[in-house]
Amino acid sequence: MFSVDGAQLYAKKASACWIYIWVLFNLSPDRRYKKKHVFIGGFIPGPNNPKNLDSFLFPGLAHLSAIQREGLRLWDSALHREIQSKVFLALLTADGPGMMHITGLVGYHGKHGCRLYCGLPGRREPQGKHYFPALLKPVDYDIDGCLHEDVEIRNIPRASCDRYHQNLRYLVSSPNETQYRLRRLETGISKPSIFSGLDPYFTLGLPKSAGSDIMHLGALNLSDLMISLWRGTMDCTRPDNKDTWTWLVLQGDVWQRHGKSVADALYFLPSSFERPPRNIAEKLTSGYKAWEFLLYLYGLGPGLLYGILPRVYYSNYCKLVYGMRLMNQHNISLDNVRDAYLALASFAREFEEIYCQRLVTRIHFVRPCLHSLVHLPREVIRLGPPICSSQWTLERTIGNLGEEIKQHSNPFGNLSQRGIRRAQVNALKAMIPGLDTEGSDGGHLPRGSKDLSDGFVLLRARESDPRPLRDCEADALCEYLRILFLGPEVLVRRWAKLRIPTGQNCYSAWKEKQKPLEKRRTARNVKVRRRPAVWFLAYWHVIRFL
Numbered sequence: 001m002f003s004v005d006g007a008q009l010y011a012k013k014a015s016a017c018w019i020y021i022w023v024l025f026n027l028s029p030d031r032r033y034k035k036k037h038v039f040i041g042g043f044i045p046g047p048n049n050p051k052n053l054d055s056f057l058f059p060g061l062a063h064l065s066a067i068q069r070e071g072l073r074l075w076d077s078a079l080h081r082e083i084q085s086k087v088f089l090a091l092l093t094a095d096g097p098g099m100m101h102i103t104g105l106v107g108y109h110g111k112h113g114c115r116l117y118c119g120l121p122g123r124r125e126p127q128g129k130h131y132f133p134a135l136l137k138p139v140d141y142d143i144d145g146c147l148h149e150d151v152e153i154r155n156i157p158r159a160s161c162d163r164y165h166q167n168l169r170y171l172v173s174s175p176n177e178t179q180y181r182l183r184r185l186e187t188g189i190s191k192p193s194i195f196s197g198l199d200p201y202f203t204l205g206l207p208k209s210a211g212s213d214i215m216h217l218g219a220l221n222l223s224d225l226m227i228s229l230w231r232g233t234m235d236c237t238r239p240d241n242k243d244t245w246t247w248l249v250l251q252g253d254v255w256q257r258h259g260k261s262v263a264d265a266l267y268f269l270p271s272s273f274e275r276p277p278r279n280i281a282e283k284l285t286s287g288y289k290a291w292e293f294l295l296y297l298y299g300l301g302p303g304l305l306y307g308i309l310p311r312v313y314y315s316n317y318c319k320l321v322y323g324m325r326l327m328n329q330h331n332i333s334l335d336n337v338r339d340a341y342l343a344l345a346s347f348a349r350e351f352e353e354i355y356c357q358r359l360v361t362r363i364h365f366v367r368p369c370l371h372s373l374v375h376l377p378r379e380v381i382r383l384g385p386p387i388c389s390s391q392w393t394l395e396r397t398i399g400n401l402g403e404e405i406k407q408h409s410n411p412f413g414n415l416s417q418r419g420i421r422r423a424q425v426n427a428l429k430a431m432i433p434g435l436d437t438e439g440s441d442g443g444h445l446p447r448g449s450k451d452l453s454d455g456f457v458l459l460r461a462r463e464s465d466p467r468p469l470r471d472c473e474a475d476a477l478c479e480y481l482r483i484l485f486l487g488p489e490v491l492v493r494r495w496a497k498l499r500i501p502t503g504q505n506c507y508s509a510w511k512e513k514q515k516p517l518e519k520r521r522t523a524r525n526v527k528v529r530r531r532p533a534v535w536f537l538a539y540w541h542v543i544r545f546l
């Protein structure tokens with residue numbers, strides 16, 4: 001998978017930079033996203049956007065093309081012989097603006113703006129140039145080229161390579177600039193893609209190699225859409241009036257209290273959920289992270305917005321949550337796909353009915369993300385769980401490479417040197433596995449931890465010396481082991497944390513009680529506290545007896 005994105009290296013200065021990576025699908029999902037298996041493709045220095053992205057991608061693609069044609073020579077250590085591997089480029093991924101550059105499609109504001117090239121025509125507002133994928137035809141609507149009747153959401157066609165190529169030929173044979181503009185509008189293609197230069201035998205080909213990106217879609221685009229409606233920050237086109245927006249509820253005291261509830265939910269989230277959402281009322285506009293939006297919209301929202309959003313908007317929102325939770329899973333069954341499809345299609349259609357209400361002034365509510373959402377379940381059948389082809393990997397890579405920048409006077413040059421060094425280190429580890437201290441799967445237990453097997457790991461801190469049991473501890477241990485008596489030879493030592501097979505850590509009262517109240521993590525492990533056996537293991541490690 002090819003993945004590209006622009007990144008801002010410093011929060012407070014113009015420092016945009018583009019990075020692209022390769023993800024190797026031969027490796028299983030639990031390995032392929034590890035730092036050492038993500039191949040850095042290249043860096044495109046900023047701070048201005050590249051004028052001709054293709055020219056920067058060319059060296060990498062020329063290399064790919066060469067190993068596709070000549071075969072990639074690999075050593076098969078099981079068979080003790082050399083093999084020729086065929087390198088197949090399955091997917092291209094990027095966020096909305098990036099996708100436009102690599103596929104040569106017109107982009108999400110075009111009349112045919114679907115990134116998967118399904119051919120759905122958009123509609124535009126009378127004053128605007130941008131098109132929106134509105135299914136329902138507004139009343140009293142008279143915009144040339146957008147007068148098609150309501151679109152039935154189930155009849156949206158699939159992407160077709162033949163149609164794409166036919167349209168592309170039509171576009172590039174335009175005799176003059178005017179015809180080119182007309183044909184661009186009509187076909188949704190603005191230029192041929194450099195990826196079409198690859199041998200069609202070694203790639204899915206456009207538009208099928210265009211991936212949907214559940215990270216930007218779910219965590220950023222949809223949350224922005226819903227929150228701007230509920231907060232009333234969405235543009236209001238006259239003569240529409242915000243006083244008629246009955247869904248506009250997150251204001252004033254309600255919004256402040258809601259924000260506080262989000263922050264207070266911290267104590268009910270297991271630590272494996274990583275960064276818990278902060279107070280959204282305070283932090284919404286200052287770097288609220290994709291992960292926070294994700295937990296807010298699909299985790300906490302249904303609980304915290306119950307009774308606040310009017311009923312019809314609440315039930316509509318729940319369809320979105322239900323569908324997206326299914327789509328974000330690592331394993332998605334056929335039943336899940338069907339349920340998600342029904343929920344998301346119903347959400348998108350109903351969204352237009354209850355928010356837009358067939359008003360011309362509200363066409364801009366139907367942002368492209370609503371349409372992309374409806375494609376997701378079908379994409380699962382074609383490509384597997386969307387999380388496996390999302391931009392999370394690239395965002396993480398940008399994050400951890402950005403942290404490595406050492407020379408802030410020349411960040412772009414330094415960044416690309418960090419990338420080269422990482423590639424060299426990874427190559428050495430592959431050639432001389434002994435150099436790799438993390439093991440083949442990249443799993444790396446923290447220093448001083450103790451692996452109890454079956455997914456249980458004790459983590460530091462640890463009591464320095466083993467000591468005999470106190471009476472209360474002996475009673476508890478006897479009860480747990482269902483025996484009557486423990487001999488004096490049993491010694492114990494307390495540990496601070498126990499990692500359990502779900503990847504969650506539970507924290508022992510022994511260490512947590514030494515911290516100030518607000519820093520204690522015990523209250524974040526509600527589930528674990530109800531399971532005394534696991535809790536018990538976290539508290540003591542019985543040295544000789546077990």
Ligand SMILES: [Zn+2]
Pocket residue numbers: 114115116117118119120156371375
């Ligand atoms: Zn589409």
